[in-house]
Amino acid sequence: MNKITVIEGDGIGPEITKATLEAARAAGAELDIEFMSAGANALKEEGELLPAKTLESIKKRGVALKGPVTTPIGKGFRSVNVALRKTLNLYAAVRPAKNIEGVKTHFEGVDIVTVRENTEDLYAGIEEMQDKDTARSIKLITRSASTRIARFAFDWALKNGRKKVSVITKANICKFSDGMFLDCARNIAKNYPQINFEELLVDNACMQLASAPQNFDVLLCPNLYGDIISDLTAGLTGGLGFAPGANYGDGFAVFEAVHGSAPTIAGTGKANPCAMMFSCVLMLRHLGQAAAADKMERGVLKTVKSGFLTADAGGSATCSEFTREVIKNM
Numbered sequence: 001m002n003k004i005t006v007i008e009g010d011g012i013g014p015e016i017t018k019a020t021l022e023a024a025r026a027a028g029a030e031l032d033i034e035f036m037s038a039g040a041n042a043l044k045e046e047g048e049l050l051p052a053k054t055l056e057s058i059k060k061r062g063v064a065l066k067g068p069v070t071t072p073i074g075k076g077f078r079s080v081n082v083a084l085r086k087t088l089n090l091y092a093a094v095r096p097a098k099n100i101e102g103v104k105t106h107f108e109g110v111d112i113v114t115v116r117e118n119t120e121d122l123y124a125g126i127e128e129m130q131d132k133d134t135a136r137s138i139k140l141i142t143r144s145a146s147t148r149i150a151r152f153a154f155d156w157a158l159k160n161g162r163k164k165v166s167v168i169t170k171a172n173i174c175k176f177s178d179g180m181f182l183d184c185a186r187n188i189a190k191n192y193p194q195i196n197f198e199e200l201l202v203d204n205a206c207m208q209l210a211s212a213p214q215n216f217d218v219l220l221c222p223n224l225y226g227d228i229i230s231d232l233t234a235g236l237t238g239g240l241g242f243a244p245g246a247n248y249g250d251g252f253a254v255f256e257a258v259h260g261s262a263p264t265i266a267g268t269g270k271a272n273p274c275a276m277m278f279s280c281v282l283m284l285r286h287l288g289q290a291a292a293a294d295k296m297e298r299g300v301l302k303t304v305k306s307g308f309l310t311a312d313a314g315g316s317a318t319c320s321e322f323t324r325e326v327i328k329n330m
């Protein structure tokens, strides 16, 4: 039995979390769950976006499964996700994107993993109005965090039998910040002669990803490019409804879908729970519950392959109908 924290989140968060936990239980996952809140719901009910007791629970339990939370654009509060990643020092986001049989896509044979630095870059939150017509955001990149994420990406590649790591920057323009990120990646790459190392500028990387994504393997990215590119790779492999994610730090791990709270479809039954279910599969593997992870993954893959799909993937199943089918197919 593993102790975990679960945050249902906002929008479609509660629906896909309920679906995911039902499927996990049916697959035999042994989870002792503490439900905690964060996001717009937490603000309404507890007056805080990221209550201290939610953080305490994750710190005590070490592992969390998190639904998406709403962050208003522009003025207002800072992102809960950014705060969570910074507070727990969840420095590495790992976002796999792989073709799934039964999901229509433009390309076959895509199997890409984005490893995104999760604590710095424009997400450091150093932003100010210099005067009423001039805004300034600082892109913060440090040698220690860049080296740490590069080492993580190469270690991950090695452990998972991957062949190539492509580092993605705009080092020709951001010579100091991205230049240093690239320099750190080059230094770490020297220690991994078994892994091919490739350097790409982010604009060229996007063009190549959109035209020949099969050529890519592991992508090592600073925070902003990783955020954008992992949505791009999600689009290549079936859309946000299928894209899982994991955030790792020293001693903590938070598993969550790449997508957001999708407020326009919340409560309509249209949410695709696959991304959250795949995130849960990653969590179960992390916890050493491989049999339950395999069973849950099998159920999802078989359901999708059979053409039983939610609306975003061209089907008509609701979130709960899809979940029942997953459980039947385990």
Ligand code: NAI
Binding pocket: 012, 067, 068, 069, 070, 071, 072, 081, 240, 241, 256, 257, 258, 259, 260, 261, 262, 263, 264, 265, 270, 271, 272, 273, 275, 312
């Ligand atoms: P979004 O990912 O919520 O939605 C983008 C599009 O994808 C929408 O058309 C939505 O309906 C669709 N979509 C997303 N997930 C889906 C699913 N599981 N099934 C079916 N369709 C799905 O991104 P958006 O609209 O930019 O952001 C909405 C809110 O979510 C914002 O407040 C944003 O800050 C927040 N957000 C939270 C994240 C997190 O908590 N990890 C990540 C990204 C955004």
